[in-house]
Amino acid sequence: MYLKTLHLRSFRNYQDQRVDFSAPKTILVGNNAQGKSNLLEAVELLATLKSHRVGRDRDLVLEGASAGQITATLERKYGVADLALTVRTQGRRTVALNQENLKRQLDFLGVLNAVEFSSLDLDLVRGAPERRRSWVDSLLIQIEPIYAHILQQYNQVLKQRNALLKEIKSEHSLSKSQDAQLTLWDVQLATTGSRVTRRRARVLKRLAPLAHNWHASISGKTEILEIKYAPNVSLEDDDPEKVQQAFLDKIQQRRLPEQIHGTSLVGSHRDEVEFTINQTPARAYGSQGQQRTLVLALKLAELKLIEEVVGEPPLLLLDDVLAELDPLRQNQLLDAIQDRFQTLITTTHLGSFDADWLKSSQILSVQGGNIK
Numbered sequence: 163m164y165l166k167t168l169h170l171r172s173f174r175n176y177q178d179q180r181v182d183f184s185a186p187k188t189i190l191v192g193n194n195a196q197g198k199s200n201l202l203e204a205v206e207l208l209a210t211l212k213s214h215r216v217g218r219d220r221d222l223v224l225e226g227a228s229a230g231q232i233t234a235t236l237e238r239k240y241g242v243a244d245l246a247l248t249v250r251t252q253g254r255r256t257v258a259l260n261q262e263n264l265k266r267q268l269d270f271l272g273v274l275n276a277v278e279f280s281s282l283d284l285d286l287v288r289g290a291p292e293r294r295r296s297w298v299d300s301l302l303i304q305i306e307p308i309y310a311h312i313l314q315q316y317n318q319v320l321k322q323r324n325a326l327l328k329e330i331k332s333e334h335s336l337s338k339s340q341d342a343q344l345t346l347w348d349v350q351l352a353t354t355g356s357r358v359t360r361r362r363a364r365v366l367k368r369l370a371p372l373a374h375n376w377h378a379s380i381s382g383k384t385e386i387l388e389i390k391y392a393p394n395v396s397l398e399d400d401d402p403e404k405v406q407q408a409f410l411d412k413i414q415q416r417r418l419p420e421q422i423h424g425t426s427l428v429g430s431h432r433d434e435v436e437f438t439i440n441q442t443p444a445r446a447y448g449s450q451g452q453q454r455t456l457v458l459a460l461k462l463a464e465l466k467l468i469e470e471v472v473g474e475p476p477l478l479l480l481d482d483v484l485a486e487l488d489p490l491r492q493n494q495l496l497d498a499i500q501d502r503f504q505t506l507i508t509t510t511h512l513g514s515f516d517a518d519w520l521k522s523s524q525i526l527s528v529q530g531g532n533i534k
C-alpha cells in the first residue's frame with residue numbers, strides 16, 4: 163500500500179498542512195519539537211485509531227481549536243481509499259471512508275496498515291507487562307480488526323466485575339444477590355477473556371518464528387530469540403470451551419483473594435509476553451544493544467506478518483530510531499525494507515544516514531508545524 167497524500171488540519175501543531183509523498187522513503191528532518199512525531203502519530207491514528215502517546219483526543223487538537231482532522235489518500239491493490247478522522251476537544255471522534263461517514267469505527271480499521279518503531283519501543287523489552295500486551299493488541303487490531311471489538315468487550319466486563327468486587331470488599335460481606343451477579347460476571351469474563359487469550363496466542367505463534375529468524379540474522383547467528391506467551395490462564399490448546407473452563411476453574415480458585423483485594427486477579431489483563439535471548443530473560447539481562455536488536459527484529463517480523471495476512475506491504479514509521487542504530491543494523495533494516503515498504507522517517511539531522519538512504523529518499527523539512 164502507498165500513502166499518496168496526508169492532510170492535517172488543526173492537528174497537534176499543524177494548522178493546515180498537506181504533504182504529497184513522492185518516493186518510497188520520506189525523511190522528515192527538523193529540530194526537536196517541530197512536529198515530526200506529530201505527523202507520524204497522524205498516520206498511526208489512521209492505522210489503529212490509537213496513539214501510543216496520548217489517551218485523550220483533546221490533546222490531539224491544535225490548541226485553541228475545537229476539532230482537528232487528518233485526511234489521507236491511500237493506494238491499495240484493490241483501489242484508492244480516502245480516509246478521514248476528526249477528533250474533537252469535546253464529543254466523540256468520527257471517521258469517514260471514501261467520503262462516507264462510518265457508523266462503526268471498526269470498519270475504519272484495516273484500511274491503512276502501519277508498523278511504528280520509535281525509541282519508546284525499547285520499553286517493549288524493559289517496560290511493564292502492560293506495554294507488551296498493548297503491543298500485541300495493536301498488532302492484532304491491524305490484522306484482525308474485529309479484535310478491537312473483542313478487546314473492548316473484555317475491558318467492559320472487567321470494569322464492571324471490578325466495580326462489583328470493590329463493592330463486596332467495602333461491605334466486608336457477600337450478599338446473595340451479589341453472589342449471583344458475580345457468577346454472571348465470571349461467565350462473561352471467561353467468555354470474552356478466552357477470545358482475547360486465544361487470539362494473542364495465535365498471533366504470537368505466527369510472529370515468533372519470524373522474529374527469531376530476524377534476530378538470528380541481525381546478531382550474526384550468535385543469539386537465539388524466543389518469544390513465549392505466558393497467559394494468566396494457561397491454555398493447552400486453541401479450543402474455546404476448554405479455555406473458558408480453564409478461566410472458570412482459576413476464577414473459582416481465586417474467589418476469596420479477589421474479594422479481599424476487591425479486584426479481578428484472573429484474566430487476560432494479567433497476561434505476559436516473555437522474551438529470552440540465549441535462554442536468558444531479555445528484560446533483566448539484555449544489554450542495550452541486544453534489546454535494540456530484539457526490538458528491530460520484532461518490528462521487521464511485524465512488517466512481514468502484516469504483509470502475509472493483508473496481502474500488501476504495510477507502511478513503516480521510523481520515529482527517531484535510525485540514528486540510534488549502528489551502521490550494521492541500519493543496513494540490515496535498509497536491506498529488509500528496500501523499496502517494498504513505504505517508509506516515513508523522522509530525524510534531527512541527516513548526518514547519520516547512509517548515502518544510499520539519502521539518494522532514494524524524499525527529504526522534507528519540518529519547522530514549527532510547517533513542512534517544506
Ligand SMILES: Nc1ncnc2c1ncn2[C@@H]1O[C@H](COP(=O)(O)OP(=O)(O)OP(=O)(O)O)[C@@H](O)[C@H]1O
Nearest residue numbers: 174175194195196197198199200221222223224225
Ligand atoms: N495540541 C497541540 N496544539 C499545539 N501544539 C501542540 C499540540 N500538541 C503538541 N504540540 C506541539 O508539537 C510540538 C512537538 O512536536 P513533535 O512531538 O512532533 O516533535 P518532533 O518534531 O518529533 O521533535 P523531537 O525530535 O523532539 O521528537 C511541541 O512544540 C508541542 O508543543
